[in-house]
Amino acid sequence: MAYGGYDWNRRLGDYISSVADALNSQNGGQLSTLISVSRGSYCNVVAAGLDQNKGQDVNRLSRQLEKVAPLGEMLGQHMRCMQYFVNRRFVDSYNALEKSANAFLQEFRNWESAWAMKALHTVAYELRTIAEMADKEMASNGKIPDKLKGAGSFLMKVFGALAGKGPKRVGALYVTCQLFKIYFKLGTVHLCRSVIRSIETARVFDFEEFPIRDRVTYMYYTGRLEVFNDQFVLADQKLMYALVHCDPLKKNNIRMVLKYLIPVKLSLGVMPSKLLLERYGLLEYKEVIQALRTGDIRLLRQALQTNEDQFLRSGVYLVLEKLELQCYRRLMRKIHIIQKQKDPGRAHQVKMDCVLKALKWLNIEMDIDEVECIMAILIYRNYIKGYFSHKSKVVVLSKQDPFPALTAMT
């Protein structure tokens, strides 16, 4: 064999010895680096080494490992996974990885301490990443992708292994976050519920004990879930937690939190400053905020349309659409102010015709019935205090506090 071939063989052997060392010395960090696939540096070594030899060598090598450390089977599958990965056969790579992860999990359950937590996290990360790639491959071959779904089920098992009492539970939040990422990608967010319940209600978890990075990620995703359920106060709490505890240097992460926090804040009547938008590159919200400040419904609709793609991709479009009611409220407020200047005695009576005129001026086509409907909804939802008369087509605002603060509403 040429010198090069021998070199790969030897390097492969070295790799296996390092793994054995890491296992024996219970060095989680080193093990984690060694088994990293998509972000790791050892893939090429392993792949090249295996490519040179026949497949049966994998078994020989893993048996070799078995003699010194218990994870022979796992390593065998893992090396195959690496080999497939380098050859861009992601579906096969994922399948091998799942077997490897299975073997690893079984051993992990037996270990008393949590020394291998970092390695387990690496495995979780790899499962998700490679599953995503495998799904893409399957879709391009015309099959219905299901690897990511499988990764989700497997990670639930991992979560189960970590969720008990004992030192291992600190690692559970990381796995939870991986699960969240998977469920959000698949759209099956209803599956998040059971995991959240375990974390938030079980007494074995003290939330503040988890590493801060995991906590921020967790709050970010649960905050987003609250947004989907239109629970803006809760969403505000969670996203604010994420924002406050996020590393100030990680601008990208802050931007991601803000992207969802801003619509939530707007729904609660809190406007971000222009400076904030500029600093974090969120200028798509600029016109929206301006429309809200002035009660300009036309501008709001325009702003939504211009940035439609962006808002739809990030999933905030529906929240922003709902801001239209707030815009109407603002418009009513302006009308009220103008009327007060003209005739303070009767300012609290707003003719619906007047609103109709204002809307027409904004190029918004509506009939009087729809205006009445909007007024009814504004009153019902507590944006406005007062009542309306169907017969005389008038909205009578309450003399005291006709426009209650938005933050007062849920």
Add this chain to the structure above:
Amino acid sequence: MADTFPASHGDMSRQSNSHDNNRDVPKPSSSNNNNNNNNNSHGEFDSIGRHGFMDARNSHQQNSSRKRNNRPTFWQRGPIAPSMSWRDQSRLAEMGSRNSYDIPDDVHGDAAGRRPQSTGTQPNAEPHWEKGGKWRSRSNKSVPPVRALAAYSDVGVQDEGNLVTSIVGTCQDMCPVCRTIAVAELQPSDVRPQHVLWETLQYLLEMTDRRDCTFESVHAFLFDRTRAVRQELSMQCIANSQAITMIEEIVRFHIMSERELQEQIAGLRNDADSQLNLQQLSKSLLTLLNLYSAVEAEASSGWAHEAEFHGYYVLLNLGDRGHSKAEPLALWFRRVRSLVLQAPAFMYCRRVLRCYRSGNYKGFFDLAQKASYLQGCLMELYFGEIRTLALRAINCGGYKTHPFLLGDIAELLLMKEDDTEEFCKTHGLITCLDKGQLYLTAKQTTFSPSIQTFRHQCSLISRKRAPTFFQEIVGVRDKN
């Protein structure tokens, strides 16, 4: 509903009486003259699995006690759609497919108790029943829920010899659709190829316009069979434009039948049936949406009806409740292609969504007036909710001394005035009469959400339907 008794009823009873108890070889009772070819091709009855099974049933002691109601035997009644065996009565809900004949105990069932039919091969899966297959319909004297009715295809046979059988044509061969095949036992001959599925589907859909039986029974029949068509399409991993058209038509059928059933048996319909239909609707719709992205469209503008069906998805999930299993719309929108986003049909549905979420009931009903028939069918599912919201808002914000004219409310909410009055009553609101006109006073404290679900027929939507169901389902077809 005795008035929907089929005209051919008389014929049926004559035929059934002519059957001979001692007959060994089963013969389809719809023995039309031109049906002779059926006898040979009923491979099923000749096949091994069936040898002597009826005999065993008759002679076996325990089986005789299992005969429900001591009804006439299989041969007297004629071939019926696969009825559930008595065992499965309790498992109605899971039995999406009525699939078992009364087969002897030694055929093992799968976990749900469903038993695979060991039918023979289908030499050619031509729909034999096209050739003069006779229709029977069910008498709805007792009005049990649709699903159960469909399953108990022999319900009512005990009614003094009145003929009640279920729908199926003569062709037993087509009953591959009726069985549950354990995947391991699947053979190529058990599954119909694409062109046969296409023919089958067209035939099935044409049945929707038949006047000699109730729509309810048609629906039940088609429910299973279209599901089988879908299953066989996916089993064979067929993904092409014809498959897309087929599933589009099936989705339209489900949407349409949801409303039509509601119209025809209003109030008597089981909620569970509605659930089942909607469940299949969303399943087929999801399959369809997946197909759109999986298969490359020939035209550069994409699939002709892609926007339409994406719109149906939005309308179906307007409520988008967090606890449901569906993906939140906010996440779903991410995956919609720009081409679809800008299409008028889809934009319309987005406007509906916007009105729904803001609670703009006037806008919602305005849009409902502009909806196409199928869009209207889906929107109608939310009418009750929006109307309740409207009443709430009016009650909350109205001026006490200026009562709201009920006629105006009715117009607003697309209801008749009497219905509106009833609607108010169920919500605990009282109306008052003044100078011959009804008014609703505001600020009533007795408002309570209605427990019943009211589905008042909206004639506005009915008017938009195409002249025949088939046309509505199939739409405008390109000649190809």
